[in-house]
Amino acid sequence: MSFKGLKPILYGGREVWPLVEGGKGVAVSNHASSGAWAAAGGIGTVSAVNADSYDPDGKIVPQIYDGLTRKERHEQLVQFGIRGGVEQVQRAHEIAGGKGAININVLWEMGGAQQILEGVLERTQGLVTGVTCGAGMPYKLSEIAARFNVHYLPIISSARAFRALWKRAYHKVADLMAAVVYEDPWLAGGHNGLSNAEDPRQPQDPYPRVKALRDTMRAEGIADSVPIVMAGGVWFLRDWNDWIDNPELGQIVFQFGTRPLLTQESPIPLAWKDHLRTLEPGDVLLHRFSPTGFYSSAVRNPFLRNLEARSERQIPYSKVEAGEHTARLDVGVGNKNYWVAPADLERARAWVAAGFKEGLRTPDDTIIFVSEDERAVIQKDQKDCMGCLSHCGFSAWKDHDDYTTGYLADPRSFCIQKTLQEIAHGGPIDQNLMFAGHAAFNFKTDPFYSNNFTPTVKQLIDRILTGD
Missing domain, CATH: 3.20.20 (TIM Barrel)
Incomplete structure (x- = not known):
């Protein structure tokens, strides 16, 4: 019954x-x-x-x-x-x-x-x-x-x-x-x-x-x-x-x-099955990092925490000295001319001193700071894009017309096809995206x-x- x-x-x-x-x-x-x-x-x-x-x-x-x-x-x-x-x-x-x-x-x-x-x-x-x-x-x-x-x-x-x-x-x-x-x-x-x-x-x-x-x-x-x-x-x-x-x-x-x-x-x-048995309420995060642009829910593992941290190391900039952007950015961007707020210049210098030496521009007129290794992975993944989405924020690919979204590729995101293939086929569960619903703590x-x-x-x- x-x-x-x-x-x-x-x-x-x-x-x-x-x-x-x-x-x-x-x-x-x-x-x-x-x-x-x-x-x-x-x-x-x-x-x-x-x-x-x-x-x-x-x-x-x-x-x-x-x-x-x-x-x-x-x-x-x-x-x-x-x-x-x-x-x-x-x-x-x-x-x-x-x-x-x-x-x-x-x-x-x-x-x-x-x-x-x-x-x-x-x-x-x-x-x-x-x-x-x-x-x-x-x-x-x-x-x-x-x-x-x-x-x-x-x-x-x-x-x-x-x-x-x-x-x-x-x-x-x-x-x-x-x-x-x-x-x-x-x-x-x-x-x-x-x-x-x-x-x-x-x-x-x-x-x-x-x-x-x-x-x-x-x-x-x-x-x-x-x-x-x-x-x-x-x-x-x-x-x-x-x-x-x-x-x-x-x-x-x-x-x-x-x-x-x-x-x-x-x-x-x-390893993924075993990890599901350990989850507590709140361990699944509703986040905005997906290259689809949609919100999505996944286990808040080191992979997701790293994306959270990457977005926190972020400052707005302008290409000309204007408004509160009165300090020239002198770290992470070579000789390029970017202007930032003086307080943000101090934050950027502190991130670079902590090993996040590479500044990468985002489509929102901000710069994030990542390690040299992280920059290499981001750039390789963007280069290897195989067009798994109709519109991809991470690589700026579009699957029709002129095959580009027209926006700058977004380094705050990630290659979703690579990480989902890896975790499904035995890749490390802490270094890949692990989707789950919010009731998984049960x-x-x-x-x-x-x-x-x-x-x-x-x-x-x-x-x-x-x-x-």
Whole structure:
């Protein structure tokens, strides 16, 4: 018997539990985790963001970019993305064995998103039930879904964003919209859809936001049987007791992104799994360092602390002596003429004396100070850019038109593709970005995980269905 009589829903022509595995990009939500989630009767999600592919011996093919230009490397990235996405879907489908459902997840802001999504769907017809897509405003999602006859599930963080998508595009393909994913911008892991009107330090209660989304959907004539998927911060179903069978909200489905990280089928390295068991409340930071320009949530490890420190060693400058910029900067920038406030000149000299000898300009008319080693890494990573985003603040790449954002590359950010590939494939967990949702501290206190217990996906779903 499931918690509070939680009932299966009809999705893609079969009954499934209203439990969705959250898609986690770059080789994390892969065939093993999503196939097992579907086999247990839920909706598994294969990430089609930099997915792994395999050689004839079943070993992961390293994604090596030897193209001479960024555009050539970007083309390689798209081909890797299609091949990996297809292989992951095929393997997940086999594991699922006709149970549950398999979705794929793409970020609209990834480089070549449309090409990769179309390439994967073309080669996996009949295997994919739906496409979840967020990170940006994916207006074309419904049109692509219609072309391949799959369901689509837009990921949004406010009723306003959904209404804009619906009015512009989705109303034309209403029949294939299987659900709307509300991803809480304060609680979800990975990239978050906080708008400029919202305060990252002031989380809002998701209930009124989801009710506003349902009200918007009803006003547009969308039936209550089209579920809203609650994503971000979901751990125990008992915490959501008053959401289930609630006429104000209509049909609710729950997405679990962080909990599936710690399962036997989860492909992340053991060191990452072990670290999840040590997290305390507040150890996941909502930050602005991502080269996407979005807020995102990740474990506040030395990698993230280093980015925080880098941004703290920052001063504004002007190219002419003006206003409070009356002191010529005489450290970190060679013979170039930059003018700063006298107090900032003293700070810059202190940073240089502490070993942060290199001044690097940012797009915001500021200069940050880094060590020589750090400068070398930043410049190499910027040079090696393979165009993994549609717009990258770190390298100033854009995946269309003239292939540049027109802005100065931002040294306060980092190469996201490099660090996510590294951590997913065994790189040091303290020197790479480690995405996690804000409820990850529960691993330490939830008795289900005591004595280092790591459940199978089936055991996890059985546990979730009890309310715990």
